[in-house]
Amino acid sequence: MVNRRGTVTKYNRIRESRKSNRLKATLIAEKLGVSLQYYYDLEKGKRNLSADIAVKLSNIFGVSTDYLLGMSDIPKCDDGCLHSMIDEHIYLSNFKRVTRNVVGEKVYELIMIEMEIED
Structure with a gap:
């Protein structure tokens, strides 16, 4: 609701x-x-x-x-959930770093905008 x-x-x-x-x-x-x-x-x-x-x-x-209290959309976050959130953060950080190094700053910015990822 x-x-x-x-x-x-x-x-x-x-x-x-x-x-x-x-x-x-x-x-x-x-x-x-x-x-x-x-x-x-x-x-x-x-x-x-x-x-x-x-x-x-x-x-x-x-x-x-x-x-x-409406502060999270995850009903219950056990250790597995926490680990997957950390893994996702690490993956995203690595993705950003590698992408920026490989394609250059301008293309990197376009990719981030298209994927709706905050830098």
Whole structure:
């Protein structure tokens, strides 16, 4: 779900995570130790999400707090995910260096623009 501006909000992620895990709101409220209405207010953004509840929700749903808060589009980043992100960064850095050396600065700039890669 996205808001009117087209951005993901943490409240969208809470509901989305609950639904994707096929969990009932009553169960989540019980696990959090809050009333059902309080939980629904969290999902709708009527209540602020405390750090404590964000951590509990991330554990219940099996996602990162960054994902729940809309700061990442990766639901859960384990060691393998982190390693692949690092490998991708190293590959891209090497690609840029080799490309710049082989084709020259002007062609390199055109390639970066065409591939939509920031230098």
